[in-house]
Amino acid sequence: MARMLIALTAGVLFGLGLTISEMINPAKVLAFLDVTGDWDPSLAIVMAGALLIAFPAYRAAMGRARPLLAERFDWPVARDVERRLLAGAMLFGVGWGLVGFCPGPAVASFAFGLAKSFVFVGAMAAGAMVARMLPAERSEPLPASA
């Protein structure tokens, strides 16, 4: 129960941060990605602000045995920079550039009740489930020069 409340609180903080910074607005995000147009660097400041807290917090947690209310830290296990990572990140980038939504802002934008938010999240979920059906082959790490 306590962990659910913490997750809810973290979600609220995250949602507030996305709205205050206006990252929930695809037009604002596209203005960041449009480097040769009327560039709006706000998104870079958002990431810098987030890392200002997350970086030392993650460093400190990495030196600890366990979190406050759980048995262990659920650290990601993948290590290799492989083809899937490259292909996935690039496809994500294309979709992000086409619409201006990434997963967090798209879900948070439900608060604005726009039909396009729901369609976008439905399409995202469908795309993710298709990717999950791909065979879990062990892909080779990219050569260092790539």
Next chain:
Amino acid sequence: MESFTPIAALIGGLMIGSAAALLLWVNGRIAGVSGIAWNLIARPREDSGWRLAFLVGLVLGAVIYRLASGDTLVVTIEASWPVLTLGGVLVGFGTQLSGGCTSGHGVCGIARLSPRSVFATVMFMSTGMATVFVVRHLL
């Protein structure tokens, strides 16, 4: 650069970082929205309570801001329906394939100095910029 909003961006960023720190320090979990959402949908019986709570909170945070700010923020989604749908499929497929999005790779992964996350963030940022360049300035 007339639309640059550095103060709001910094405050929002600090809140996002605090959310990631809270989830990690107390629950031991990574605040990556794509991972949280796709695991919730694919494995709804397994460890789903906190994931659902986080996503509900995400929407609730935006609702609270709307109410508190007197509805001044406008969300503009310019993409046409077909482009919106294609973009959604690509974002879902790509984040599942690469194991993270702007929050999981871009904030939490970089905070861990994970080579995978640094690489993924550079790739999706540059591909996103290239896509906008093609759509806005070439087509």
